[in-house]
Amino acid sequence: MKDNKYQIKLFNKIAKIGTDRLDPAVTAFGEDVENADAILVRSAKLNDMEFNPELLCIARAGIGVNNIPIDRCSEAGIVVFNTPGANANAVKELAVCALLLASRKISDGIAWAKTLAGTEGVAAAVEKGKAAFVGPELNGKSLGVIGLGHIGAIISNIAYNLGMDVCGVDPYLTVENALVLNRHVRRVASNKDVYANSDYITLHVPLNAETKHMINAETIAQMKDGVRIINLSRGELVDDEAMAAALESGKVAAYVTDFPNEKTLEMKNAVCMPHLGASTPESEDNCAVMAADEAQNYLLNGTVMNSVNFPSIDMPFETKSRVVVIHKNIPNMVSTVSSSFAENGVNIEHMTNRSKKDYAITLVDVDSDVSEDVVAKITEREGIIKVRVITR
Numbered sequence: 361m362k363d364n365k366y367q368i369k370l371f372n373k374i375a376k377i378g379t380d381r382l383d384p385a386v387t388a389f390g391e392d393v394e395n396a397d398a399i400l401v402r403s404a405k406l407n408d409m410e411f412n413p414e415l416l417c418i419a420r421a422g423i424g425v426n427n428i429p430i431d432r433c434s435e436a437g438i439v440v441f442n443t444p445g446a447n448a449n450a451v452k453e454l455a456v457c458a459l460l461l462a463s464r465k466i467s468d469g470i471a472w473a474k475t476l477a478g479t480e481g482v483a484a485a486v487e488k489g490k491a492a493f494v495g496p497e498l499n500g501k502s503l504g505v506i507g508l509g510h511i512g513a514i515i516s517n518i519a520y521n522l523g524m525d526v527c528g529v530d531p532y533l534t535v536e537n538a539l540v541l542n543r544h545v546r547r548v549a550s551n552k553d554v555y556a557n558s559d560y561i562t563l564h565v566p567l568n569a570e571t572k573h574m575i576n577a578e579t580i581a582q583m584k585d586g587v588r589i590i591n592l593s594r595g596e597l598v599d600d601e602a603m604a605a606a607l608e609s610g611k612v613a614a615y616v617t618d619f620p621n622e623k624t625l626e627m628k629n630a631v632c633m634p635h636l637g638a639s640t641p642e643s644e645d646n647c648a649v650m651a652a653d654e655a656q657n658y659l660l661n662g663t664v665m666n667s668v669n670f671p672s673i674d675m676p677f678e679t680k681s682r683v684v685v686i687h688k689n690i691p692n693m694v695s696t697v698s699s700s701f702a703e704n705g706v707n708i709e710h711m712t713n714r715s716k717k718d719y720a721i722t723l724v725d726v727d728s729d730v731s732e733d734v735v736a737k738i739t740e741r742e743g744i745i746k747v748r749v750i751t752r
Contacts, residue, residue: 366659367414369396371404374421378648382656398655402647403427411438416748417658419651422638423447424594425668426567434669434719437686437746441654441666445510446646447638454637455515455562455592458616459498459522461631462560462588469493499523504558506551506574507593508533512564513540520544529554555582560590567594577602586613592637595619603627662723662750671716679709679725682750683735687722688743689715696744697722700737706730719745 368382368389378400382389389400399406399418405427406418418428419441433440461467472489476482503519505512508530520526520542527546530537541547548554551574554561561583565571575589576599589612591598598615600623606612607628617624620632638647650666657663662684663674670686687693694713701708701724710725730749739747 366397367393367395368398368400368655369393370400371406372402372421374400374402374651375645375648377645378421378652381649381652383660386660387656398659400648400651400655401427411436417441417655419443419655421446421644421647421651424566426594430669435745439658439664439667439686440669441651441658441664442668443647443650443654444666446650447640447643448510448514450640450643451511451592451637452514452518454618454633455511455590456518458562458590458592458618458631458633459503459519459560462590462614462616463498464495465493466495467631498560501525501559502527502557504528504548504554504561505545505564506530506554506561507564508537508541508547509564510537510540512562513537515562515564516545517542524560527554527557551579552582555579556584558587559584560588562590563593563597565593565597567596572596573599573602575599575603577605580606580611583611585611588612588614588616590616592616592618595621595624600624600627603630660750662721662748664721667716669716670719670721671714673712673714673721673723675710675712675723675725677725677750677752679727680752681726681728681730683724683726683730683738684746684748684750685722685724685738685744686746687720688745689718689720690743693720693743694722696741697724697738700734700741701726704731704734704737706734 365386365388368387370389370391379389395412395414397414397416401418402421407429415438417439420428421443423442423444425440425442428440430440476485500523502525505516505528508528516526516528527548529548529551574597580602603615604627607615607630614629616631618633618635618637624630624632654666661677662682664670665672685697698708706726708724709727713720713722735747738744
């Protein structure tokens with residue numbers, strides 16, 4: 361543990377139930393913190409922020425991390441956490457709503473009904489005008505789910521229970537989420553299978569170089585005529601120009617998005633919600649609790665769970681000192697780290713290593729103090745990014 365308290369800077373309003381998880385004996389937090397050891401953030405843009413050298417981690421109270429410069433953090437050894445599953449129930453419920461909004465012209469009907477205020481014969485006008493808002497039922501229709509993570513898996517099951525024929529695709533499907541899936545939900549090999557066979561398509565994938573504008577003129581052309589598309593993940597998954605053209609032609613019958621912009625608000629048959637996916641008090645509480653726990657656990661124990669740029673790693677902390685070594689995932693790094701201890705006469709009690717793509721973390725536990733010489737010896741080795749010592 362540090363001689364002084366760990367300093368945690370808050371961006372946005374982090375729910376009190378989350379900050380209450382921070383141990384006041386070892387942490388101090390607030391929006392005015394300088395030289396932070398950790399950051400808790402919701403939607404504030406950190407992309408252009410210059411981080412202080414002491415910063416160890418950033419915990420995002422939410423799933424998307426587009427407001428955080430991941431590559432820059434990785435190179436600096438800053439662990440970035442998110443909170444997968446914390447807002448799943450909120451998004452799940454909104455996804456059910458979105459399916460209905462895509463079908464029944466509910467929002468158009470509500471807006472039209474409001475125009476009747478102050479007129480006579482409203483009941484008769486409603487009966488006469490309601491035919492303009494007829495839409496199909498979900499029962500018997502096909503739904504394609506792109507991304508079978510926690511939310512995608514749950515909405516697949518709900519759609520099946522609503523009588524829909526559901527298929528899904530996810531090359532990164534985890535065993536945990538596979539076990540959640542109803543056995544009647546068909547897994548298909550590619551997005552093309554979803555495009556070709558679905559009356560409705562819902563997107564539940566992160567935004568990255570691979571998924572940006574995944575819904576475009578080419579992919580829309582592979583879909584059924586009159587397909588209805590739901591996007592509660594990220595606006596940039598959809599090419600707005602292609603979507604506008606498809607809605608105008610009728611190739612896409614409806615587009616429901618949680619990410620309105622100047623273009624989508626002008627689109628024919630588009631339903632634009634003001635980013636309501638995780639906007640529930642329960643979701644905000646869940647995200648705040650998970651983010652606070654992730655940051656505090658890393659600060660106090662070097663444990664990593666739910667990081668988007670570094671591997672998950674944990675080991676019982678039963679010795680006096682723990683050295684957390686963040687490094688490139690290149691050959692001989694474990695021996696490089698261990699030899700640094702041996703050269704300084706320090707006996708290693710426990711050691712573990714995990715990697716994720718280009719980066720890795722090694723935890724080393726010893727029953728003695730760790731001198732600055734040992735830290736310097738490790739730090740100077742090629743491929744080492746950051747070294748810190750946690751002492752109990």
